Amino acid sequence: MTRDGSLIRVSGLTREYRMGAETVHALRGVDMEIYRNEYVAIMGPSGSGKSTLMNIIGCLDTCTVGEYWLNGVEVSGVGDDELARIRNQEIGFVFQTFNLLPRATALHNVELPLIYAGVSAKIRRRCAAQALERVGLADRMQHRPNELSGGQRQRVAIARGLVNEPSILLADEPTGNLDSTTSAEIMGVFDGLHQQGQTVVMVTHERDIAARARRVITLLDGRVHSDTVREAA
Amino acid sequence: MLDRPSAEPPGVAGDRGGAVKFVNFAEGAGMAVAAIRSQKLRSALTILGIIIGVATVMAMASIVHGIRSQIFNTLEVVGPTTFRILRFFSSTPLNPDALPREVRIRPVLRRREADAIERLPEIHYSSIWVGVFERLEYEGVRSQLTVVYGADERFMEVLGGAIISGRTFTPTEVRTGTGVVILEREAAEKVFGQVNPLRRVMRVGGRAFRVIGLYRKPENIFQPPGQEISAIVPFEAARHAFRYDETQSLLILVKPRDGVTVDAAMDAATLQLRRMRGLRPGDPNTFDMITSDQILNVFNQLTGVFFLVMIVLSSVALMVGGIGVMAIMMVSVTSRTREIGVRKAMGATRREILWQFLIESATLTFAGGAVGIAVGLGAGQVLNGVLRFDTGVPIWSAVVATGISIGIGLVFGLLPANRAARLDPVEALRYE
Numbered sequence: 001m002t003r004d005g006s007l008i009r010v011s012g013l014t015r016e017y018r019m020g021a022e023t024v025h026a027l028r029g030v031d032m033e034i035y036r037n038e039y040v041a042i043m044g045p046s047g048s049g050k051s052t053l054m055n056i057i058g059c060l061d062t063c064t065v066g067e068y069w070l071n072g073v074e075v076s077g078v079g080d081d082e083l084a085r086i087r088n089q090e091i092g093f094v095f096q097t098f099n100l101l102p103r104a105t106a107l108h109n110v111e112l113p114l115i116y117a118g119v120s121a122k123i124r125r126r127c128a129a130q131a132l133e134r135v136g137l138a139d140r141m142q143h144r145p146n147e148l149s150g151g152q153r154q155r156v157a158i159a160r161g162l163v164n165e166p167s168i169l170l171a172d173e174p175t176g177n178l179d180s181t182t183s184a185e186i187m188g189v190f191d192g193l194h195q196q197g198q199t200v201v202m203v204t205h206e207r208d209i210a211a212r213a214r215r216v217i218t219l220l221d222g223r224v225h226s227d228t229v230r231e232a233a
Numbered sequence: 234m235l236d237r238p239s240a241e242p243p244g245v246a247g248d249r250g251g252a253v254k255f256v257n258f259a260e261g262a263g264m265a266v267a268a269i270r271s272q273k274l275r276s277a278l279t280i281l282g283i284i285i286g287v288a289t290v291m292a293m294a295s296i297v298h299g300i301r302s303q304i305f306n307t308l309e310v311v312g313p314t315t316f317r318i319l320r321f322f323s324s325t326p327l328n329p330d331a332l333p334r335e336v337r338i339r340p341v342l343r344r345r346e347a348d349a350i351e352r353l354p355e356i357h358y359s360s361i362w363v364g365v366f367e368r369l370e371y372e373g374v375r376s377q378l379t380v381v382y383g384a385d386e387r388f389m390e391v392l393g394g395a396i397i398s399g400r401t402f403t404p405t406e407v408r409t410g411t412g413v414v415i416l417e418r419e420a421a422e423k424v425f426g427q428v429n430p431l432r433r434v435m436r437v438g439g440r441a442f443r444v445i446g447l448y449r450k451p452e453n454i455f456q457p458p459g460q461e462i463s464a465i466v467p468f469e470a471a472r473h474a475f476r477y478d479e480t481q482s483l484l485i486l487v488k489p490r491d492g493v494t495v496d497a498a499m500d501a502a503t504l505q506l507r508r509m510r511g512l513r514p515g516d517p518n519t520f521d522m523i524t525s526d527q528i529l530n531v532f533n534q535l536t537g538v539f540f541l542v543m544i545v546l547s548s549v550a551l552m553v554g555g556i557g558v559m560a561i562m563m564v565s566v567t568s569r570t571r572e573i574g575v576r577k578a579m580g581a582t583r584r585e586i587l588w589q590f591l592i593e594s595a596t597l598t599f600a601g602g603a604v605g606i607a608v609g610l611g612a613g614q615v616l617n618g619v620l621r622f623d624t625g626v627p628i629w630s631a632v633v634a635t636g637i638s639i640g641i642g643l644v645f646g647l648l649p650a651n652r653a654a655r656l657d658p659v660e661a662l663r664y665e
Binding site: 055058060081085088103121164 | 259260267268271571572574575576577578579580581582583584585658659662
C-alpha cells in the first residue's frame with residue numbers, strides 16, 4: 001500500500017472548524033507522502049492551513065475527513081489516549097516559542113517525554129543528558145530556561161524533541177523568535193540531525209529557511225499548491 | 234558536536250504499565266513542590282483554611298484526650314468499684330426551686346441510710362457526703378468559690394491522696410459536726426501563703442473553722458476546671474454551716490469490700506435502701522445508683538457532643554479551605570495552560586494530566602494538614618499545660634487529619650484537574 005520508506009501518507013485530508021455559525025475550511029483535501037530521512041519544509045501564507053496540517057501530522061488534532069497513515073499505522077480515528085501515545089513515541093516537537101517548562105532545569109525539560117513513556121529515572125537522566133550533549137549543551141543541564149539564551153533554549157527544545165528517538169522531528173517556525181545569527185546556528189543543528197538520518201518536517205514562512213530543506217511543499221487555501229524537490233548538491 | 238547517542242532507544246512502547254503511575258506520581262509531587270515554592274504566599278493563604286480546620290480538630294482531640302486520660306487516671310486512683318447513690322441522677326443541672334414531680338416524690342438521702350449500707354457484709358465503705366461551693370478566707374485573703382466537701386474521717390478511701398501534716402477528723406468530730414477543716418495543700422497556700430495553717434482559725438463560707446490537717450490530692454486526677462477540691466469538713470458541720478441543695482449536693486459514696494463485685498454490692502445496697510424506705514416489690518426505686526462507668530459514659534456523651542460540634546465547625550473551615558484550594562487550582566490551571574499543552578504534546582494522556590493536578594492539590598492540602606496538625610498539637614499542649622492535664626494525642630487523630638486533608642485536596646482538586654485534563658492540546662499550545 002505504501003512505498004517502502006514512506007513515513008507519512010495523507011490523502012483527502014480535510015479539516016473544518018465551526019466558528020459560531022460559520023464553517024472554516026482549514027484544509028480542503030491534502031494529499032502527500034513524506035519518506036524516511038526526508039527534510040521537508042511546509043510553506044504558505046497565514047491562513048493557508050499549514051498550522052492545521054502540522055497539528056494533524058503531529059497527532060495533536062484529527063482530520064474531519066481523510067486518511068492519515070503514520071509509520072504504517074492508520075492514525076485518523078484513534079482515541080485520545082492512543083494519540084497521546086503516538087505523540088510520545090513517534091513525534092518530536094520543536095515550537096517557535098520553545099515552550100519549555102520555566103521552573104524546570106534543562107535536563108528535566110528534556111526528560112519530560114520519557115516521563116510519559118514510563119522510563120525509570122536513572123535511564124531518563126542518562127538519555128536526556130545524551131540528547132543535550134547532541135545539541136551541544138552538555139554544560140547547561142542544570143540551568144533553568146531563564147538562565148539560557150534564546151538559541152540555547154531552542155537547543156534544549158530540540159533535545160527534548162529528540163530524546164524519545166521519534167520517527168519525525170516536527171518543527172513549527174523554529175527560528176521565528178531568534179535573530180539571524182542564532183537562526184543560522186539552529187538551522188545548522190537541524191541540518192546536522194538530518195544528515196544523521198533524522199526525518200525533519202518544518203513549517204516556516206521564511207524562504208531562506210525553507211531553502212535549506214530538500215523538499216518544499218507550499219500550501220494555499222487548504223490545498224497543496226506546489227511540491228518541489230531540490231536536487232542534492 | 235552532533236554525535237549519535239550510544240544508548241538504545243528508550244521509548245519502549247509496551248512499557249506504560251504500573252511504572253507509569255509511580256513515575257507520574259513523582260512528577261506530580263515534584264511539580265506541586267515547585268509550584269508551592271514559586272508561590273509561597275499564595276500557597277500559604279490557600280491552605281490557611283485547611284490549617285485552621287485541621288488545627289481545631291487536633292486541638293480538640295488533644296484536650297478531650299487530656300481530660301479522658303485524667304478521668305481514667307482518677308478512676309484508677311480512687312478505684313473503679315466506687316459507686317454513688319443519688320436522690321436523682323441527671324446529666325444536666327436541675328433547678329432546685331422547680332424540681333419535677335418525679336424528683337420531689339423521692340425522699341432526701343439520710344446519713345442513717347449510708348450507715349445502714351456500711352453495715353452490709355458486701356460493703357467496705359459507705360458514707361453520706363455533701364458537696365458545696367464556698368470561699369476560703371484567712372486574714373482578709375479570700376479564695377474563689379471552690380469545692381468543699383462535708384464527709385467523714387475516711388474520705389481518702391474515695392478521694393485518694395493523703396494527709397501530709399496534722400490529722401484527719403475523729404469519729405466524734407464527724408458525729409457532732411465540730412468546726413474543724415482539712416485543707417487541700419494548694420488551696421491552703423493560696424490563702425495562708427507562708428503561714429503554717431495548722432491550728433489556725435479560718436473562714437469557710439463565712440463560718441469559722443479550725444485547721445487540723447493538710448491534705449495532698451493524688452497526682453493527675455480529674456477535676457473539672459474551677460472544681461478543684463479545696464477543703465473537707467465533717468459532714469454534720471457542713472450541713473449546718475452551708476446552704477446546700479438536697480437533690481444535687483447530697484450523695485452516698487459506696488465502695489465494695491475486696492472480692493465483691495460492683496453488681497453484687499449494688500444489689501445489696503439497693504435491697505437495704507428499699508427495705509429502709511419500705512418499698513414493696515414492684516415499686517420503682519426512689520433513688521439512683523451510678524457507677525464510675527456511668528460517669529464516664531456521661532462524660533463521653535458530653536465530650537462526644539462537644540467533639541461533634543467542633544468537627545462540624547472545623548468541617549466548615551475545611552470546606553472553605555477546600556473551596557480556596559479549588560479556586561487557586563483553577564487559577565493555576567489557567568496560568569499553566571501552555572504547560573499543559575506542552576505536556577500533552579510530549580505524550581501525556583488526559584488521565585496523567587488529571588493525576589498530576591490532583592497530586593498537586595493534594596500536596597497543597599497535605600502541607601496544610603501537616604501545619605494544622607503541628608499548630609493544633611501545639612495549642613493542645615499549651616491548653617493542657619494551663620489546665621494541668623496529661624498531654625498526649627491519640628495517633629489516629631493525626632492519621633485521620635492527614636487523610637482528611639489529602640482527601641480534601643483530591644475532592645476539591647477534581648474540578649480544576651479535570652478542566653486541565655480536558656484541554657485541547659492545540660488550543661492550549663496557542664494560549665497566550
